[in-house]
Amino acid sequence: MSIETIMRTSAVIPVLVIDDAATAKPLAEALVAGGLKVLEVTLRTPAALDAIREMKKVPGAIVGAGTVVNTDQFAQVMDAGGEFIVSPGLTDRLGQAIVESGVPFLPGIANAGDIMRGYDLGLRHFKFFPAETSGGLKALKALAAPFYEAKFCPTGGITPATAPDWLGFDPVLCVGGSWVTPKGASMAEVEALAREAAGMRG
DSSP: OOOHHHHHHHEEEEOOOOOOOHHHHHHHHHHHHHTTTEEEEETTTTTTHHHHHTTSTTTEEEEEEOOOOSHHHHHHHHTTTTTEEEEESSOHHHHHHHHHHHHOOOOOOEEEHHHHHHTTTTTTTEEEETTTTTTHHHHHHHHHOTTTOOOEEEEEOOOOOOHHHHTTTTTBBBBBETTTSSSOOHHHHHHHHHHHHHTOOO
């Protein structure tokens, strides 16, 4: 599965910070039931790798890892069965290792130099991060003009109110968001939020 196929699967990719792996499978079931099949588990907690393993058990879920910042983490994610990699930035070392492996990869970019580094590696799909504090949609439109082949997944500060504006910009294939899994929400609430998010592309 290519990174473009993954990005086009759901209008919103939930950015998940999971503290307890026991909650991972029910959470994935609720998100998939609501129509969000692509799940990004961030490597920000000790439970993340086990959470990936648990979510992989859910039929229809496409499970990857976010906040991957080095090749050791990349190897750990592959051992856990991760299907795609998202990083907050792009280094030549990490980028080359993932590109050579053939694993779908969405590196973070915030400026033209980042995109050019990605182009050198043969990449054309990027996470615009942190989206709102990097200048928002206006900045991405300016960046996308010279890099007309590039496609983006803006992440960082995006809300249900602003997501449709981002998704209305042609080079944006999806957005990343944490609002679909608010702290303390029930699985029924998560499923309802996921359903709402899944319908955003129209």
